[in-house]
Amino acid sequence: MNCSDTIFKMLAELGITHCYAVPGGGIMYLVDAAGRQSGFQTRFFHHEQAAGFAAEAHGRVENRPAVCLATIGPGAANAISAAFSCFINSVPCLFISGAKRSTFQTDYPRQRFNFPQDGDTEGMATPVVKHYHCLSANDDISQVVTQLVDLACSGRPGPVWLDVALDIQASQVAGEPQAPSRILPAAPTNDVTNALLTFLAQVERPVFLMGRGCESVFRCDDYRRFLRDARLPFITTVGSNHLLKAAGQMNLGCFGPTGRRAANRILTEADALVAIGSGLDIDATGFDRSSFFRNKRILTINADACLDIQEAADWTQLTTSVRNIDFSNLACRLAKQDRYAGWATFCRSIEALLSTQFEIDLNLTNTAVDPYLFCQRLGLLAPDDTGFVGGISLDIVAFSHVTQLRGAQEFYLSPHAGQLGWDIPATVGIADSGRFGTIVCLTGDGSLMFNLQELATLRRIDRNIVVIIFDNGGYNSIRTSQDAHLGGRHFGSDPEWLGFPDWAALSQAFGYRYMSIEENDGIDAIRQSMTGGHWFVRIKIDPERGRTPRLVSKIRDGKFVSPTIFDQFPELPPHIEAAYAALKANL
């Protein structure tokens, strides 16, 4: 057996099933081994960035790494942006690249180049992976591969990188690979659970923030029971709807600068925040961090230390895995308490006052299709086993605000990296999980154009695939900033600076059935696309329709000044503010 066969045999034994690749001379033995390994599915892409995004998305859904296989030099360089995405999104992934022959040395800073196509992969990859390893002839392959996979999955998950020289890929390995011992996954402990209960006993108005770290547990019965029985308000970040599915009436949805008003207001009124699996980074808190933490006790349970504990006066950090929490025990203990009953009633009243329906009605546009109304109908009409994938802009914010997931539905996007072009290849990785009968990809006209070629890869998947594009004539989110800060000059963001294809002709070229929805009355036509096959659905959005509600920063004395998450734009009508004040007075 050669080294490449040994690597993939070991990966299969470790439960890894998917590889996303672009072939190249520099990885020919590895590609060949991946193709021949039983129980392993290898899919070929048209760009290594896209292969990496698919591997990332697959890793998110399955909670275990997929492989991205890229050739030496340009292939590895293309895959770097996907490694970056896995790194900052904390997703396990194994990148494997080809390297120059092991007998060659290159002094990269001085020579730059000494072998066809080769570059300093270690130098490029190291800042965006948990660990980089270049396989040497003396390495125990089974041990290296197992350690890399364990490292990718343990603690705060992330990408790891294995570089394999062409001569080593082909070299013969004596004997059968032996599986070495593995890191045991974390298990519930009394310590973490007791610390949480002690904290809760000292506060009156707690809110639970379930962050993306909870993706490792959200399908577990104990986690779902906790959400169902705790009778405390739950919030999450934009794009994490599935983490709160079981919370019923206490699901207040996403908070943050572009989050829901009800969630933000309740967070502001709370005297305690329990953040589980969240780094509480600026993305979540907004730039005005001190007012986010004001008058609040904070307890964080996260695999890594959080950003800056100085900003909160009273912050307890438990740096430990979410898997250490005994959710079942917590659910039992909290279900018996009625200490927070008044607070829970207040939260439900605020949720009713500032409901998604209220927000849709408040901001509804009847020019073209209103994105919020569309997403509300989409959620209702999609089958129970739909996997949703999001782009980075209006599409995901609208969806996060108004869609209540049900059944086996889940929603995935690239939360922190926010790269255009993630969504189409990610849809491939998510479809490959086999968890969803229908996969709906929501994207912007801007994002779609970044990895358009992978529509062909997606077309090869035999499932009901619906690609929905929010056509708002270019980059709405950029125009919004230009309107706020640059006097409305739309340099680079309006269609006059950007080229877009004829969507009907494009969908035909890639073999998708086409539908265009141009007004609110036509929204329910989307139902037809979810009966089977491959669909490309263009939604005509008013180019002026932005995200609501949101924070609007201002420049004062040359400095950016950001409002608190309590004060989102547009302002609430006076009678709603009055009703809010009345509810608060009774708290």
Ligand SMILES: Cc1ncc(C[n+]2csc(CCOP(=O)(O)OP(=O)(O)O)c2C)c(N)n1
């Ligand atoms: C790789 C990459 N390049 C540039 C950007 C900057 N950027 C952020 S949003 C955006 C426009 C997005 O357009 P679209 O997907 O159509 O969504 P819209 O803003 O119109 O809702 C751009 C160019 C980015 N996020 N990622």
